[in-house]
Amino acid sequence: MMTESSFETFPQFPESYWLASTELPSFSKLHSDLKVDATIVGAGITGITTAYLLANQGFKVVIVDAGQIMNGTTGHTTAKITAQHDLIYQEYLAHFGREKTKLYYDANLEALQFIKQTVKTNHIQCQLSDEDAYIYTTSDEYVEKIASEYRVYQELGITSRYVDQAPLPFSTKAAIVMENQAQFNPVPFLTFLVEQFIRKGGQIYEQTTVSGVEKGKPAVVKTKDGHRITTDYVVSASHFPFNDRNGFYFTKLHAERSYAVVGKISKDIPNGMFLSAESPKRSLRSVQINGESMLLIGGEGHKTGQALCTFQYYDALKSFGEGTFGLKDIAYRWSAQDLYTLDNMPYIGQELKDEPNIFVATGFRKWGMTSSVVAALLNSKLILGEPSPYQELFSPSRFKADPSVKTFIMQNANVAKHLIAGKLEMVHKDVDDLQKDEGAVVKVNGKRAGAYRDHEGALHLVDTTCTHMGCEVDWNEAERTWDCPCHGSRYSYEGEVIEGPAKKSLGKVH
Incomplete structure (x- = not known):
């Protein structure tokens, strides 16, 4: 907290x-x-x-x-335009074979070139800059994984380098570099x-x-x-x-949320875009705001609706930035939702x-x-x-069959667990306990409900049953939303749909 x-x-x-x-x-x-x-x-x-x-x-x-x-x-x-999608190529090589893995890289390289060419041809002012993309590690455990990924890069003909020290203000054990990628303001x-x-x-x-x-x-x-x-x-x-x-x-599909903070730092902004190999993830890139260079730090992913205190993720990014870059004066914070397939x-x-x-x-x-x-x-x-x-x-x-079946079973077992847990959850919070700008699951007339008391003290009550498939939503403190732990639907504190698959608003409670 x-x-x-x-x-x-x-x-x-x-x-x-x-x-x-x-x-x-x-x-x-x-x-x-x-x-x-x-x-x-x-x-x-x-x-x-x-x-x-x-x-x-x-x-x-x-x-x-x-x-x-x-x-x-x-x-x-985070607006990185790159075909370096974490340590994915070794996994794809094992599951899909060399030809399809190379096609994946080619498709994303084609997309990168499309964006670059569209910007150049039409003189779009969107802070597009060519950058090398790095996956780095500070852990001995990931050195061989990065080396293996680099060998796949070489096999696929990807323009790349392997280095021990990434251009970061802290020590790294190894890094793989995919050259000539880009970043922009989308x-x-x-x-x-x-x-x-x-x-x-x-x-x-x-x-x-x-x-x-x-x-x-x-x-x-x-x-x-x-x-x-x-x-x-x-x-x-x-x-x-x-x-x-x-x-x-x-x-x-399953949904995950991740977080980002942007602010000034006391150290030089490194050239390039960076992602940690190990968890918790740390995604780094520069941003120009009002002519001043700032650092964007992203990461801290978790399944949507399956976190007790979402502010902890912003706090973790802030602490990392302070300890490594001298982060100060955070100007923006936000979160995003992303979907994962079975394979x-x-x-x-x-x-x-x-x-x-x-x-x-x-x-x-x-x-x-x-x-x-x-x-x-x-x-x-x-x-x-x-x-x-x-x-x-x-x-x-x-x-x-590999890895879809295993992932399918685990993913849907997770959904079933949260569906049942939400129905059996004991609720102890009372509406009268809520302070201004506080939300929580409460009991109203003996039934589970979602409550948020806004900055003026007005109370907003909603039915916590997700309108998609009946799971129970939970309060997202950092975003002031109701999030479903089963399939990632999200609602405003008034119950309006922010993110699907749900199409109908949460019911009102009086």
Whole structure:
């Protein structure tokens, strides 16, 4: 638990620098039926890039989002553009073989080059800078793992180096370097794509929740408010697929949260982007804020809804920054949600084999800047009827016995455990015990309820049963949200859906 003095060193509310740095365009809610060539559900980097590519090919495209554009994981990223996705290549080599592992690297390298070229050609001011990406270790246990990963890099022909000491102000045992990667601010980049998309006749609707889709060609996308979008193609780019029960994604994905702080440091900002091999993870990169160089520190991942005190993760990042870089004056803090597949490979492409006009993109495992562009490039090609070497690799209908079966069993056992535990949990907190700006699970009329008392003292009471599949949500102190430990749905303190797979708000308690 954070002390009162340490809490005071943080911004009171979470805020992403990326979203604060750029004035976003706003769009109205959908108020009528539509007929288009393609419907993109989700206005993050995946959906916006997909829509941009299809509009460039003359498609009539609409994007609908349940909230505001870029306000999901896209706006809360560390914004590293790299094919170095942790120590993943050795694992992929064992599970998928050399050819598919090389395809994974090639797909992400292509995405990196797409972003770089788009920025360069259009002179987009988004703080894009070429950087080497490092995975480092301070533990003897991980030295051989890094050496093994480097050998896979060499086998795949990845431009890389192995060093003992990374350019960091503390001692490292080993590091692997993937050269010529990049970092940027994704919001001005995507704002440019949105402007071009609108110029080509594209439409965007915010605050428009999709409730389902009627299959067929054309398909019909249905909204929560009863409107219908008749469309030849549908792309689910909504992070957690909006029609998750269609492909049983709630059994094949799990959600994790991670955290970031940005602030001034007393030491020189190192050149490069850095990630620790061991846990707890430490992700490092520089950020330019008002002409001043600051350090972004990310990490501290855990399964959504399965943490007792979420402030402890911000405090851990702060303590690490103070001890290693002389971190001071934290300017921003935020958290993000990421989805993991059973085999750690994203699901991208045709959702089901018998539904050739419905596509999905999910499971980016904290590496959404390149994976999202991989998804946009692949799904737009498939819609255009063009071949892609990556189609089979990312196919959502794949199911590998190793490691998918074991992960499937463990993941769904974890869901069952939390479903049962939430129903049996003893609640001892009383509504009258809550201070201002405090939330907790309480008992109201003998039943479990969620309560938050805001800064003015007003009480907000909600039913804690998640509207997705009936698990019990818990209070997220650092974000002031209700989070589901089963499938990662998140709600505001008033019960409104922030993040799916849930589509309906939590019930009100009086």
